[in-house]
Amino acid sequence: MTDEADTKKVRHVLGISGGKDSSALAVYMRDRVPEMEYFFCDTGAELPETYEYLNRLEAALGKSIVRLNADRDFDHWMEVYQGTLPSPQMRWCTKNLKIKPLEDWVGDDKVISYVAIRADENRLGYVSTKPNIEAVFPFREDGIDKDGVMRILEEAGIGLPGYYEWRTRSGCYFCFFQRKHEWVGLKERHPDLFDRAVEYEEKVRYRHTAMKGRNYTWSQGESLPELIERKEEIEAKHRAALERAAKRIKPNRPLLEVLSDALDSDDDEAGCSVCHL
Numbered sequence: 001m002t003d004e005a006d007t008k009k010v011r012h013v014l015g016i017s018g019g020k021d022s023s024a025l026a027v028y029m030r031d032r033v034p035e036m037e038y039f040f041c042d043t044g045a046e047l048p049e050t051y052e053y054l055n056r057l058e059a060a061l062g063k064s065i066v067r068l069n070a071d072r073d074f075d076h077w078m079e080v081y082q083g084t085l086p087s088p089q090m091r092w093c094t095k096n097l098k099i100k101p102l103e104d105w106v107g108d109d110k111v112i113s114y115v116a117i118r119a120d121e122n123r124l125g126y127v128s129t130k131p132n133i134e135a136v137f138p139f140r141e142d143g144i145d146k147d148g149v150m151r152i153l154e155e156a157g158i159g160l161p162g163y164y165e166w167r168t169r170s171g172c173y174f175c176f177f178q179r180k181h182e183w184v185g186l187k188e189r190h191p192d193l194f195d196r197a198v199e200y201e202e203k204v205r206y207r208h209t210a211m212k213g214r215n216y217t218w219s220q221g222e223s224l225p226e227l228i229e230r231k232e233e234i235e236a237k238h239r240a241a242l243e244r245a246a247k248r249i250k251p252n253r254p255l256l257e258v259l260s261d262a263l264d265s266d267d268d269e270a271g272c273s274v275c276h277l
């Protein structure tokens with residue numbers, strides 16, 4: 001087989017998380033790699049704003065984004081993991097609902113996977129352990145930072161996903177990486193989804209109280225109903241953090257920067273490098 005034939009077989013794929021960085025990378029690569037295959041791993045627990053944003057992005061790309069659904073849903077995997085909620089230490093959700101569907105989709109094809117880690121970020125992107133998948137980081141290589149991302153989205157006319165009004169990370173409505181104030185935002189914007197997240201907690205608590213006397217919660221140190229009881233306190237803390245951020249950040253910076261800074265003061269863990277791009 002010739003080298004040329006080998007080259008032809010290489011697939012170029014770009015995962016969209018529903019967040020700003022991966023969306024900007026999709027736009028950035030649109031004309032650079034016309035054969036790019038865009039995909040979105042749907043956990044079945046995405047926010048409605050994410051689907052709306054994907055539609056906007058598809059219009060800007062002039063191409064469909066392939067939706068990859070895991071064979072087994074979140075509830076199945078929760079049973080497999082003995083009824084425990086995923087957490088930063090036990091991130092079985094990312095592995096089974098985001099990474100595995102990608103690996104199944106590409107199979108043994110030779111693949112270059114474009115990952116949207118920015119030049120100003122200090123975190124590792126997911127690099128598949130499968131030898132046929134090679135990860136590349138165009139933003140890092142081309143020095144594109146957060147301002148660059150915002151410019152790309154603005155020029156493409158798609159802006160930011162609607163959830164950025166109250167939450168800065170893409171992903172599942174119940175994501176355990178949410179900061180306290182983002183949970184309050186979920187309760188206000190999507191009370192039905194908040195209630196479903198509470199149901200998961202209760203199911204897990206009931207099971208583990210019966211089995212081992214242990215509690216599991218989405219948010220560290222308290223259940224969601226307990227967190228909501230502290231809503232006023234959380235909101236006051238968030239307002240104070242916003243004021244501090246507004247003073248710290250140079251004038252004329254995007255509001256998103258102020259919000260991110262304020263939320264990071266609650267918890268600045270970098271989030272998931274697969275789901276939050």
Ligand code: SF4
Nearest residue numbers: 093094171172175275
């Ligand atoms: S968004 Fe959060 S809960 Fe959903 S798969 Fe990713 S890490 Fe897990």
